[in-house]
Amino acid sequence: MTQFFTILLLLFFCNTITAQVYEKKIDSLINSEFNDKNGPGGVFMVTQKGKNLYKKAFGKANLELEVNMTPENVFQIGSMTKQFTAVAVLILEDQGKLNVNDPISKYIKDYPSGDKITIHHLLTHTSGIKDFTKMKSLSSIAQKEMKPEMMVDFFKNEPVDFILGEKFDYNNSGYVVLGYIIELVSGDSYENFIKKNIFEKSGMSHSYYATDRQIIPKRAYGYHKKEHGYVNKTIINFSVPFSSGSLMSTVDDMVKWQNALNQNALLSSKELKKAFQKYKLNNGEEFTYGYGWHLKDINGTPTREHGGSIFGFKSMGVYIPSEDIYVIGFSNCDCHSPTEIVKNIAKETLNLAKK
Template structure:
């Protein structure tokens, strides 16, 4: 789960959203043809209009070693998109008076620091202040092993809190891990059975389930990273680790069905849906929100091991789109953004995939570190590899940066600019017309 998508990183400001009557599938194909031919990613995308699929494309392999090609029913780990499912479960339990939004965490796990102050809503909105357990310094040593609830709770308790509940919005997988445990206690069932009963069976999501060890023979994708020009399989996180923070497996088509029905009111009351859509700093209850030119888009991103995913819904336009990659050598959300522009008849640019210019690693050392801010919902790690500087948000894939001037770097595909003030240990992050000041920790 050490990856999500910088508040979706979907910046469409300045464009008029209008779905075309005849979606340009050939243009979409041209985009994914070059992604495939340049070996910049493997995975599947699905796009719906008014609840019906009008475009689907799969590229690459679900299993490189066995030469198994991906297709429309290939199933992928979806990472943090699972959080939307978990939020729906919690909202349903609230509607049934089995839980209350202002219930305290101490009612369930009194040993968690500040639990007597942390409400369920704080957890849902990432306002609890609880340390992100996947940032644990030993994460890579235990992520591949079966974990009990007790072991995960012990790590959460050990790492303590970062701020007082409600003071900030900061993304933490621990919040949704705890929410899934709470749902299990209330329902007296395991998380997999709860989601299956409340969402999967109700919507007929035949290719969505709680993950176990990846089974390539069941058309389940393995994930890969590019190493010395070749795709190398990544280690698998044991699915006892992410639970309701990132444990589900699905297809883009199934995700579109889920998000479309969620916004059509088929999973909860209108009041509960409005609560999910109500955001602080772009963060709602299991949803992220972006507003531009009077239009709104909601969704979530995710990542686990080598998988990256993103799903969005335009409520007024009734456009739903999901893209899941099991291998990325270029930011998934950049490709997805161009696909959305094409779908909506907006100006688009098919990437040329030119690599950033390599710089002296000794010069890049001065920018390394982890940067955060109370005003920005996730932390950003800055590091370099083979002379290229990278930015990586919490639970997101790394983004390569181009040098753009003294102490400044950019990623044009994300409309992102970073300027470092090294003497003060600061980084100015500019995106979508907004500027955030992040401090090195």
């Protein structure tokens, strides 16, 4: 019996030491970038198989009021919105209301070449349509309230960047069109559809369609960094990025999102697989994007990942399916990118899991 307890004690100490070494390593990775206690900061979280391995906040959530960041703060997640938009499309397909191979002219009658461009092309960034974020005239609408139809009209007549299906080129316009199609097919607003079909079903009670007007409890404020110091983020009307980048969330809610996907709580596993498979270009070449996720790897171990950037905020998430590891990082200054940090944390966590 004494020997048994000795072994248990040794295991406990070994696990404790391993956990402490791991925590210090993650701290050092984050502190390399997020090292200003009095500046904007961020939140990082790591989970594996339902267990929290790491969760910490850095810096300030609000500079003027000198409010420290907490892991519960709400961030704008930018283009991580795209994975919600993609799943919303698949939910509608699961309900028999659309098909990803449908031409978009079925829903938007007057879209140029809409009889050839499919929903699949939009989901995979292979449509060639002009990305509105690269248009010089964007500043003329950036602060206007734009209906989805107005946003689509803003870029639909621009010359295409390449022939349909010829290459993968990350494109925000495609995901705006998808948001408009979600509204047309569902008969509901994009905001309400996401809230009812994803946020509520996943238990994501601290996730929102972004707003600068409504009171958002525990909101982290966004900042830029100039030569003379930090400034408040540039104002943009969220109807402009719309379904390509206008959601807000917390690290805990993003873990709930990942769990809901894993448990097929939102749609069937057969349907969800479409989001996580690689597709091919016209020439047969495979590219590393599914529907709303980059499909990459860490030393040969497959990952699903995506980042986001919107005025004042940056985000990044990496999920490792084989080990059920999820790493998420948010920043409330677009001067600090969590992208490489999150990737390095994922690498460290994977190494630990394989020991």
